[in-house]
Amino acid sequence: MPKPIIAIPADIREFDGTVWHAAQNQYVRAALKVADVMSFIIPAFEEGNDTDALLDRVDGLLVSGSATNVHPSLYGAEAKESDGPFDPARDATTLPLIRRALERGIPLLAICRGIQELNVALGGTLATEIHEQPGIWDHRKPADVERDVAFSIRQDVIIAEGSCIARYLGAGKIKVNSLHRQAISKTAPGLQVEAVAEDGTIEAVSVIGARGFAVGVQWHPEYWAETDKPSRTLFEAFGEAVRTYASARALTA
Numbered sequence: 001m002p003k004p005i006i007a008i009p010a011d012i013r014e015f016d017g018t019v020w021h022a023a024q025n026q027y028v029r030a031a032l033k034v035a036d037v038m039s040f041i042i043p044a045f046e047e048g049n050d051t052d053a054l055l056d057r058v059d060g061l062l063v064s065g066s067a068t069n070v071h072p073s074l075y076g077a078e079a080k081e082s083d084g085p086f087d088p089a090r091d092a093t094t095l096p097l098i099r100r101a102l103e104r105g106i107p108l109l110a111i112c113r114g115i116q117e118l119n120v121a122l123g124g125t126l127a128t129e130i131h132e133q134p135g136i137w138d139h140r141k142p143a144d145v146e147r148d149v150a151f152s153i154r155q156d157v158i159i160a161e162g163s164c165i166a167r168y169l170g171a172g173k174i175k176v177n178s179l180h181r182q183a184i185s186k187t188a189p190g191l192q193v194e195a196v197a198e199d200g201t202i203e204a205v206s207v208i209g210a211r212g213f214a215v216g217v218q219w220h221p222e223y224w225a226e227t228d229k230p231s232r233t234l235f236e237a238f239g240e241a242v243r244t245y246a247s248a249r250a251l252t253a
């Protein structure tokens with residue numbers, strides 16, 4: 001069977017005096033080196049992407065992290081300046097892809113901004129600047145440090161007994177990295193909370209009744225996917241789900 005291909009929606013980035021559709025190497029590399037799947041980076045447009053035409057050509061969807069935030073209007077909140085930076089083209093691309101991939105049973109791994117998009121896509125809301133809430137830790141990306149330090153494995157999360165990811169990672173405490181200032185506030189009706197931090201922050205969800213692998217994590221398993229066991233295990237599980245989907249799709253082609 002040819003190596004399967006997943007979709008990774010791009011961010012809109014501006015540098016070198018122009019606009020780019022960009023995905024970070026850490027996601028594409030973890031997909032290839034650990035999940036053993038190739039990636040199509042999907043351009044981010046507010047209009048014009050044909051969601052089904054894109055999903056017809058892939059066997060998985062990986063929604064990556066990003067320093068930008070989902071626009072509050074998408075979950076019924078007023079947008080404040082401090083809620084930015086925004087990426088409306090990415091929002092307009094990822095939310096339909098997430099909803100349609102779930103309807104079609106296409107494996108989904110949503111990471112950091114991705115779990116927030118998953119929650120919003122299914123009707124949930126987000127909390128912003130969570131470190132300002134009483135009793136909530138500062139989960140933000142540390143400033144002015146080397147990237148490996150920023151993504152260091154440093155925070156406990158507790159995986160729920162009987163959860164989807166407990167099948168792969170076991171239930172109980174594991175250590176993860178943490179680089180986010182927003183988090184799930186109202187969990188979408190179709191999501192099951194899979195892991196929380198000790199301050200109550202939701203750290204992982206799965207899609208109730210999903211036809212295939214459909215997991216969102218607030219941490220970054222891609223960054224140490226080649227060396228950190230829980231990170232590797234999650235990407236390997238995603239890769240297996242993608243291959244299973246690809247084999248089934250090949251039978252109906």
Ligand SMILES: N[C@@H](CCC(=O)NCCCC(=O)O)C(=O)O
Nearest residue numbers: 065066067068112113180181182
């Ligand atoms: N912007 C959201 C999601 C955070 C996120 O995806 N972080 C990824 C790290 C950014 C980087 O690669 O530098 C939030 O802040 O909650």
